[in-house]
Amino acid sequence: xxxxxxxxDYWLFLIVFILVCIGLVxxxxxxxxxxxxxxxxxxxxxxxxxINGALGLVAMxxxxxxxxxxxxxxxxxxxxxxVALMVLGMFTTMGETGGSxxxxxxxxxxxxxxxxxxxxxxxxxxxxxxxLLSIRTKPFKSFMNDFMPYLIFTGFCCGLVAWxxxxxxxxxxxxxxxxxxxxxxxxxxxxALILAAIGAVAGLIAMKPYRLKRLxxxxxxxxxxxxxxxxxxxxxxxxxxxxxMGVGLGQGGAKWYYLPDQHTDFIFSTLVEEGGCxxxxxxxLLFLAFTWRGxxxxxxxxxYFGTLLATSLTLLVSVQALVNIAVTLGLMPVTGIPLPxxxxxxxxxxxxxxxxxxxxxxxxxxxxxx
Numbered sequence: 449x450x451x452x453x454x455x456x457d458y459w460l461f462l463i464v465f466i467l468v469c470i471g472l473v474x475x476x477x478x479x480x481x482x483x484x485x486x487x488x489x490x491x492x493x494x495x496x497x498x499i500n501g502a503l504g505l506v507a508m509x510x511x512x513x514x515x516x517x518x519x520x521x522x523x524x525x526x527x528x529x530x531v532a533l534m535v536l537g538m539f540t541t542m543g544e545t546g547g548s549x550x551x552x553x554x555x556x557x558x559x560x561x562x563x564x565x566x567x568x569x570x571x572x573x574x575x576x577x578x579x580l581l582s583i584r585t586k587p588f589k590s591f592m593n594d595f596m597p598y599l600i601f602t603g604f605c606c607g608l609v610a611w612x613x614x615x616x617x618x619x620x621x622x623x624x625x626x627x628x629x630x631x632x633x634x635x636x637x638x639x640a641l642i643l644a645a646i647g648a649v650a651g652l653i654a655m656k657p658y659r660l661k662r663l664x665x666x667x668x669x670x671x672x673x674x675x676x677x678x679x680x681x682x683x684x685x686x687x688x689x690x691x692x693m694g695v696g697l698g699q700g701g702a703k704w705y706y707l708p709d710q711h712t713d714f715i716f717s718t719l720v721e722e723g724g725c726x727x728x729x730x731x732x733l734l735f736l737a738f739t740w741r742g743x744x745x746x747x748x749x750x751x752y753f754g755t756l757l758a759t760s761l762t763l764l765v766s767v768q769a770l771v772n773i774a775v776t777l778g779l780m781p782v783t784g785i786p787l788p789x790x791x792x793x794x795x796x797x798x799x800x801x802x803x804x805x806x807x808x809x810x811x812x813x814x815x816x817x818x
Contacts, residue, residue: 456512457811460741464789464804467734468501468797470719471790477698478711478718479792493711493792500794504801511805516813519806520753523579530572533565534608554613566613567799570620573605574760577624581631582753588633595637598628602641603648610652615783617652619771621645623763630759666781676782682707683714683776686721687728694724711792713784716776731790732773739766742807748814758810761803 472494479493489495519526537556556565580601588594602624610617625645628638653660661676669677686702689695700721703710710718720728742762746755765788772787774780786796 454812456808457741457745457814460738460745460804460807460811463734463737463741464801467731467738467789468504468801470731470734471715471787471792471797472497472501473697474715474719474790475711475792477700477722478703478715480698481703482705482710496794497792497797500797501801503794504798507798507802508805508808511802512808512812514809516754516757516806516810517751519575519757520579520582523576527572527576530565530569531608534569534612537565538612564613564795566609566616567795569605569609570616570764571799571803573620574623574757574764577601577627578753578756578760581627582751582756588637591637591640595633598633599637599641599644603644606645607648607652610649613784614649614652615771615785616768618649618783619764619768619785622767622771623760626763626767627756627760631756662781666778669778679708679714679782680775680778683717684778686717687777690721690724690728692724692726694720694722694727697722713772713782713786713791714776715791716773716787719790735766735769738762742766745807745811745814749810750813754810754813758807761807765800765803 475497476491476494480490483492484490487493533556536558537554554564554566555562557563577598580598586594602621606617606621606624608617609620625638625641628641629635653663661672665672665676665680669680671677673681682702686700686707689701695701700718702721703718707714707717716728716731719731723730739762742758742765746758746762749755749758768785769788771780771783772785772791775782775785786793788796788800791797
C-alpha cells in the first residue's frame with residue numbers, strides 16, 4: 449500500500465529513537481563511575497547528553513520541515529561553509545586540541561559554542577557530491593574528463609578532514625567510494641581512487657608519529673600492552689567478559705578506569721560487556737534496519753538528487769557505525785570515531801539527528817510500499 453505523501457517514515461524514526469535511548473542508558477552506565485570521581489556528579493555526562501539529545505531533536509524537527517530540494521539550491525553555500533569552518537579550526541586560534549591531545553585540532557569554538565567542524569563538513573560534502581552527481585547527463589566513459597573532477601573533490605574533502613580527524617576522513621572516503629560504485633563509476637576508476645587513498649593515508653600517518661604507533665599496535669597490540677595497544681586489549685577483554693548475556697547493566701568492570709573512552713568511542717565495548725553478545729547483535733541489527741529504511745527511501749523518492757542524498761546520508765551513518773564497531777573488535781586501528789546515536793558527544797549526536805531529519809523529509813516525498 450502506498451504511503452501518503454507528507455508522512456514521514458515512522459519505521460526509520462522508531463529505529464533511531466531506540467538507538468538514542470540505548471545510548472542514553474549506556475552513557476549513564478559507562479560514565480557513572482568516572483563522572484563521580486572526576487566531576488563530583490555521577491549524572492554529569494548523562495545530563496549533558498540529554499541536552500545534546502534535545503538540541504539534536506530540534507535540529508531533526510527543523511530538517512523534517514525543510515524541503516530537501518532547498519539543499520540542492522544552496523549546495524555551494526553549504527559546501528564552502530563547511531570548508532570555512534574546517535579552515536578556521538585548523539589554522540586559527542579558535543581551533544582547539546581534543547581527543548587524545550596529541551596535536552590534532554579537532555574542535556572549534558565560536559561565540560562560546562564548542563563543536564567538531566569535521567562533523568559539519570561531512571554533511572556539507574554529502575550535499576555537494578549528491579548535487580554534482582545528480583546533474584550529470586552522461587556515463588563515466590573517460591577517466592580524465594569524467595571521473596578526475598570527482599577524484600579531486602574526494603581528495604580535497606577527505607584530505608581536509610583527515611588532516612584534522614583521520615577516522616572521520618576514512619569514513620567519508622569509504623562512503624564516497626560506495627556512492628560512486630552505486631552510480632555506475634567503472635571499477636577500474638575506483639581502483640585508482642583506492643590506491644590514491646591508501647597513499648594519502650600513509651602520508652598522513654607518517655606526518656604524525658602517534659598515528660604510526662596506533663597502526664603498529666593494531667598489528668600486534670600485545671607487543672605494547674601498557675602503551676598504544678592497551679586500549680584495544682581492554683576493549684577485547686571487556687567484550688570477552690560479556691559472554692552471551694553480559695554481566696548485567698551497570699556491573700561492568702572495564703569502566704573502572706581500565707578502558708579509556710568507555711562512554712565515547714569505545715561505548716560498544718561497555719555495551720557488550722554488560723549486555724552480552726545479544727545486546728551487541730541487537731545494536732548491529734538496528735543499524736542494519738537503519739540502512740534498509742534509508743535505502744528504501746532512496747529507491748522510492750521521485751528525483752535523482754533526493755535518491756543520491758538519501759543514499760549518501762544512509763551510507764555515512766552506517767559506515768561510521770561499522771568503523772567504530774570494527775575498532776572496538778580490534779579489526780581496524782584506533783581512529784577516534786564515535787558510534788552514531790549511542791556514543792557520548794554533542795556534535796556527533798546533533799549532526800546525526802539532523803541527517804536523520806533530512807532523510808525523514810525525503811521520505812515525505814517518497815511513496816513507500818508497506
